Amino acid sequence: MALNLEIKKLKRTGYLPAFLGGSLLAAAFPLANMLFRPETFTAMPGRPFDILMDADWQMMAMLNILVSICGACIMYHTEYADNGAQKMDVLPIRAGSMFLGKSVIAAVMLAMMTAVEILAVTGCALHWFPDRIPDAAELLKGLLGSILFQWGAALPTVILMLVIASACRNMWVSLGIGVILAFTLLIFPQDHAVLSLFPFSSPYQTLAAAAENDRVFLFLGVCAAEVLLFGALELIYQKLRRCVE
Amino acid sequence: MNIIETKDLTKTYGGFTAVSHLNMHIRKGSVYGFLGPNGAGKSTTMKMFLGLTRPTEGSFQIDGKTYPADRISILKEVGSFIEAPAFYGSLTGEENLDIIRRILGLPRSSVQDALELVGLSQFRKRPAKKYSLGMKQRLGLAGALIGRPPILILDEPTNGLDPAGIHEIRTLIKSLPRQFDCTVLVSSHLLSEVELMADEIGILNHGRLLFEGTMDELRSSAHEAGFPTDNLEETFLAMIDEDNRKGGGRAWH
Numbered sequence: 201m202a203l204n205l206e207i208k209k210l211k212r213t214g215y216l217p218a219f220l221g222g223s224l225l226a227a228a229f230p231l232a233n234m235l236f237r238p239e240t241f242t243a244m245p246g247r248p249f250d251i252l253m254d255a256d257w258q259m260m261a262m263l264n265i266l267v268s269i270c271g272a273c274i275m276y277h278t279e280y281a282d283n284g285a286q287k288m289d290v291l292p293i294r295a296g297s298m299f300l301g302k303s304v305i306a307a308v309m310l311a312m313m314t315a316v317e318i319l320a321v322t323g324c325a326l327h328w329f330p331d332r333i334p335d336a337a338e339l340l341k342g343l344l345g346s347i348l349f350q351w352g353a354a355l356p357t358v359i360l361m362l363v364i365a366s367a368c369r370n371m372w373v374s375l376g377i378g379v380i381l382a383f384t385l386l387i388f389p390q391d392h393a394v395l396s397l398f399p400f401s402s403p404y405q406t407l408a409a410a411a412e413n414d415r416v417f418l419f420l421g422v423c424a425a426e427v428l429l430f431g432a433l434e435l436i437y438q439k440l441r442r443c444v445e
Numbered sequence: 446m447n448i449i450e451t452k453d454l455t456k457t458y459g460g461f462t463a464v465s466h467l468n469m470h471i472r473k474g475s476v477y478g479f480l481g482p483n484g485a486g487k488s489t490t491m492k493m494f495l496g497l498t499r500p501t502e503g504s505f506q507i508d509g510k511t512y513p514a515d516r517i518s519i520l521k522e523v524g525s526f527i528e529a530p531a532f533y534g535s536l537t538g539e540e541n542l543d544i545i546r547r548i549l550g551l552p553r554s555s556v557q558d559a560l561e562l563v564g565l566s567q568f569r570k571r572p573a574k575k576y577s578l579g580m581k582q583r584l585g586l587a588g589a590l591i592g593r594p595p596i597l598i599l600d601e602p603t604n605g606l607d608p609a610g611i612h613e614i615r616t617l618i619k620s621l622p623r624q625f626d627c628t629v630l631v632s633s634h635l636l637s638e639v640e641l642m643a644d645e646i647g648i649l650n651h652g653r654l655l656f657e658g659t660m661d662e663l664r665s666s667a668h669e670a671g672f673p674t675d676n677l678e679e680t681f682l683a684m685i686d687e688d689n690r691k692g693g694g695r696a697w698h
Contacts, residue, residue, distance in 0.1 A: 212535040283531035290495045292520040
């Protein structure tokens, strides 16, 4: 029920168009890159998908992060702008269920964005590298693996951003924190085993880079643990809020 | 039989005491007027009843249930309107009430019922952010009344309404115990308003309960204390002034 309610609350807020627009914009990036300078990439050796991910994913991941920051801010702005959250607080609904509902929606939207973007990169690889097309089974495996990995790597960022947005009644504060974190953690080196695991930094990691360092499962495991940690943090925050308000 | 009872209920913020050792008794099926100047601690008390803030000391019972153990169970029985109307601006009035209906597990007809009760039926398809202040206030009241809960906690519900609206809401509140067999706790800083709808009143100043009882008991108690009794507004002001003079100011530790 909480999920239905949260979906209903997002009506007319621009949440869905923001994610659709963001994913299309990010998906257009590899396409534009290949349209304007195809030789730069087609001349490179290796798997076409990996070549294109290396070239485009940094920008696409940044767009994903920025859209997720905006999404979290929209979600909680609708709660705080007209005191809707206060009404929820006096209804017989568990505080955690609202956050869980919002997290599920944000995770689904992130999955949708990631899928559109990976499909765009795959489409470009198939079109511009006709002589290096893998067989269907390998293609599908790579496609699903990449979507799952890039989604899992970005999920802690999305959940942490929801925690931040839930703690700030003023949307501009959460937006500011999100943008500052996004640009600050951008400088973390992606080949560093620990720093690349931080939220706002982990979405830049690609499956190929993680596989090269044999860190795919470590990466996904740590990201899953971060998601659980941020969820627990939100529950503790909800309890503390009642004591200090 | 008392449906709401508090025992030494206290709320402090740092060194500031907002509510001090409050002992209230609200009879089932009555309209209880909670009266006090701005900042007396009325809203804080109501927020404690709804679990929006945790008491520092003391306890309270609502229909035999205690906080925090029975918080969800208390909220199922209480319809509330605290401080300002709370809603989702991008949703219509009808959609806002539908969210509350789903959470409370009420039938679909309860939305229309609540809208009619507060006179918002014709504006049900309009986004709530485009409502006037009075309409927002009515939507907040509809959110409290939906499903006809056995207990209603209303914090200054007539704020922002025009004179006709104030009269309408006042009449509605007065009729609720008879119509829906419910108990109403309504706060105001105007005795003249509370006088017209409450069966019993509690007067709060600086977080302390100065008086609790019926209007007649207030008159006789004021008479004994030498306060003016011709006009209840003056009685109320005299009581507050006297308390302030006695040093009943806000307790700072």
